[in-house]
Amino acid sequence: MIRVYSSFTKAYLPKARTLAKSLKALHPDWVFHAVFSDSLPEDFDLDAEPFDEMLGMTDIGIEDAECWAFRHTVVELCTAVKGAALRHLLSLPDTDCVFYIDPDIMILNSMEPLVDMFEGASILLTPHMLEPEEESRLIEGNEVRATLAHGTFNLGFVGVSACEEGKAFARWWNRRLLEFCYDDVPNGLFTDQRWCDLVPSFFPGYKIVRDPGYNVATWNIDKRPVTRGEDGRYRVGDVPLRFYHFTGYDARWNYRHLLLKHAERYPAAKELWDEYALALEENGQNDEKLKHWKYDWFADGHKITPECRRHYRDNDNARKDFPDPYSGKYREHCAAMGFLGGKRGESIIEHLGYTGQQIRYLFVLLYRRLLKGK
The missing domain is CATH 3.90.550.10 (Spore Coat Polysaccharide Biosynthesis Protein SpsA; Chain A)
Structure with missing residues (x-):
């Protein structure tokens, strides 16, 4: 088969x-x-x-x-x-x-x-x-x-x-x-x-x-x-x-x-x-109810930022202290750590409207300009 x-x-x-x-x-x-x-x-x-x-x-x-x-x-x-x-x-x-x-x-x-x-x-x-x-x-x-x-x-x-x-x-x-x-x-x-x-x-x-x-x-x-x-x-x-x-x-x-x-x-x-x-x-490309991803949100409706994900991924203590990362307690911890920004918990990069690929490209251009300026 x-x-x-x-x-x-x-x-x-x-x-x-x-x-x-x-x-x-x-x-x-x-x-x-x-x-x-x-x-x-x-x-x-x-x-x-x-x-x-x-x-x-x-x-x-x-x-x-x-x-x-x-x-x-x-x-x-x-x-x-x-x-x-x-x-x-x-x-x-x-x-x-x-x-x-x-x-x-x-x-x-x-x-x-x-x-x-x-x-x-x-x-x-x-x-x-x-x-x-x-x-x-x-x-x-x-x-x-x-x-x-x-x-x-x-x-x-x-x-x-x-x-x-x-x-x-x-x-x-x-x-x-x-x-x-x-x-x-x-x-x-x-x-x-x-x-x-x-x-x-x-x-x-x-x-x-x-x-x-x-x-x-x-x-x-x-x-x-x-x-x-x-x-x-x-x-x-x-x-x-x-x-x-x-x-x-x-x-x-x-x-x-x-x-x-x-x-x-x-x-x-x-x-x-x-x-x-x-x-x-x-096949439903314009169906608005398909736009929101389940794992994009804390339980209280705030947006999960990339910084919150990376902290939970890389920090053993965070995973131990917050067994449910979607909880309000972990969101409050992220806010205290400065991992939230923009509206409803958007990261700064997301709030500005840039994708990760665009950000990487901008950094490459900036790096080249800095090299040329030497």
Whole structure:
């Protein structure tokens, strides 16, 4: 049996629906598992969804899940559960292989060739890039900032066989993600991705998927121009476009810039982006009740800041003194420590409206200006 899973919260439910529907249209027999780290909407009906199964954190074996979740941002949590879910799905007796696919991906052509790639391989990985850049600005943007900082492989996709090495990889990855799945680029971590830079050293049965039709995204579209054939199918060069990764779609300040940047050169890609936007709208993208994440709030309704999470994560005494981190007592402790700011407990950075990625970029620019000033 071929199993597919994706990890998401309410906010990404429209994307996950779009992914699952696009997959099921081509592979109705593949089983789709939704790994959900949030509270379900009140009107949620699994029978009306394109998912075969919903799995929560406790279903995949995560202990003390609520407190463990507190240590993570939403992106960190949705990536941290991936190892436990993989280990769980590989343990099922009828599993042949498992594919993880990010919810912001759309399947466009058959994925069957991936199954054949397990001949002689246990782990399938897609690199961010298959060809080196030539221009300095692209080397800096795609090779330095995108790949060296965030990992050689894009973990929006990974395929794992239910063989012994595949299960060993799942155990290894899960252990790291349970303890060290954080967005901490200065200290060598970027959620689940940087860990897989070690796969070639530890697991000889890995295989790099070099077909350019898999995992096309804004960071590699310059090397993989998207076209559309007379049959309406999307292609990359002379191969089918298997799936497109819409990373950053909700970061409108960034994605609109990328759309304008590529639209004139790649009109077929613009058509695909328009189709994706329509599919998201049909699947509930504008539903306001999907916007709030369960683990974003203290029990009294105040916002949990990144500083509160890091303090609880890194401080043994805090975890001992406050066994329930969502309580008003821990929030009061955070306020006394100066970890709260802005409205309703927003951090200063959040109050200014910047994302972590934007802040890192601003620091890089500032650092370069300081160097030039010497």
